[in-house]
Each structure stands twice: as structure tokens, then as C-alpha cells.
Amino acid sequence: MKDSTRSAIDGVLNVDRLVHEPARLAILTVLSQAEFAEFGFLEMACRLSKGNLSSHLSKLEAGGLVTIEKRFEGKRPQTRAAITESGRAALANYREHLKALISEVPTGAEGDQQ
Amino acid sequence: MKDSTRSAIDGVLNVDRLVHEPARLAILTVLSQAEFAEFGFLEMACRLSKGNLSSHLSKLEAGGLVTIEKRFEGKRPQTRAAITESGRAALANYREHLKALISEVPTGAEGDQQ
DNA sequence: CAAACCGGTTTGTATTGCAAACTAGTTTGC
DNA sequence: GCAAACTAGTTTGCAATACAAACCGGTTTG
Helix, strand or coil, X not given: CCHHHHHHHHHHHCCCHHHHCHHHHHHHHHHHCCCCEEHHHXXXXXXXXXXXXXXXXXXXXXXXXXXXXXXXXXXXXXXXEEECHHXXXXXXXXXXXXXXXXXXXXXXXXXXXX | CCHHHHHHHHHHHCXXXXXXXXXXXXXXXXXXXXXXXXXXHHHHHCCCCHHHHHHHHHHHHHCCCEEEEEEEECCEEEEEEEECHHHHHHHHHHXXXXXXXXXXXXXXXXXXXX
């Protein structure tokens, strides 16, 4: 087994589960592209129900990857989420692991066993 | 939101959960590099306990992504796993989604909201 | 022949992702 | 002016599942 394959697999095995979950990865990805985003926007952008979005945001907040700001837009409540520095780092780190997997391990079929 | 970002996120949201789990992704990745692998080898290569490896292999088998062959090596039982065509396709597809995410969405910090 | 080892499978548990139900307030229709 | 519908979320309940620990059948070793 090649060294690069070895470390790519180790990377995969150690991914941050908080980031790895597709819904949260989507949220972080969207947030990484903007200064902040409103709840309603995230709902559509990530195709999540309000319930799921709410709970995933709570987990991301608990993990320090995003901040949640609650405010009023006129008379209506409004929630804004933003990625933190720590969140950016976690996302970047996650993406590095994926990149390693993709670039270091060939798609190829044949190879030598063990 | 850019179109490429949109489809990258859709890709992430629709990943095959059977492949997405790190332990199973590791297994499939290892199997994709060889014709087959023995249980004991997978155990080390994927840094999995026997119990976990056993149950993940069962799930992959149930999903048709790998085949399990049981035989005797001398007097001892031995299990071999191999990736199927369907498994190869699922892995390739999964990797395509990742690649799309990484290549289409910039790491960048700033951007315009919504 | 007992103890340790090999090669796994089964079982138990704690986590968690998701949907559905709920809460709290606001606007609209009549 | 008040009931019904809508907005903006949170909480709750449940089914799935990842992992560890216990277990099991057999084999080798001391």
C-alpha cells in the first residue's frame, strides 16, 4: 500500500464529523462564500427544512464553527448565521482531506493486492 | 449564488450515505486498489476493529457494493472482500461529487451575500 | 490440556439526522 | 376586531446506525 494512499485514508478516517455531515457541509460552504446569511436564505440554499436547519445550526454554533445573531427586521424576528475563523479553518481542513483522497488515490481498477 | 456552487451543494446533499461513512469510504477505497482484500488486511488498512469492519462489510454487501467470499486458508477460516462494478461506480460517483465541491467552490473568504 | 490466539459475529448503547408537531408572534380577510 | 393563515423559527419523537464490548468456534502453543 502506497504511503500517499495510507495518509489519504487516515485523513478520511479522521474527518471532523461536525463538518462531514452533508447538511452542515452545505451550510458551512454557503457561509464561507458570504459574510453572513439569513435563516430563510440558508433554508433554500441548503434545501433544508426549518427544523433541520435549526438543529444543524445549533450544533455548528455549539462547536464554535458559526455564530448566530438574532435580531428584528422590522417587527419580525430574524436569525443570521456567520462562519467563524474556527469554522473556516475546519472547513478548509476538511477540504484538504478530501483533496488528498481524490488526488492521491487513483480511480484505477487494477493494482497489486496488499 | 453561482450556478456551479448550487450544483456542488446539491451534489453534497445527495451523496450516497453508504459510501459517505468514513469507515466504508476507506474500505471501498482500499478495495478499489486491489482485486480483493482479506479481512485481516482491511482491519489494519482501515484501522477498524473486527466488529466494526464486520458490520460495515455486511452493509456494503447488502448494498451490493462489495462481495464477500468465505473460504479456508489451511484450517483457518478466511474472509475475502472485493469491490463490485456497482461499488466502483458508487465510489467514482461519490468522488465526482467531492471533486465538484472542491473545484467549483472557492476557498475564499469574501463574497457577496445571497 | 489449559491458556492464548485467530478470525470473525452478535449484542448493547449512546448518538444523531430527520420529520412532524409545536410555539410565538404578525398580517390578512371579512 | 377577531379568526384564519402566514412567518420564523424551536422542540420533540423516532428510527437508523456507528462503535465498543462481549461472545463464539476453532486452532496453535507451552
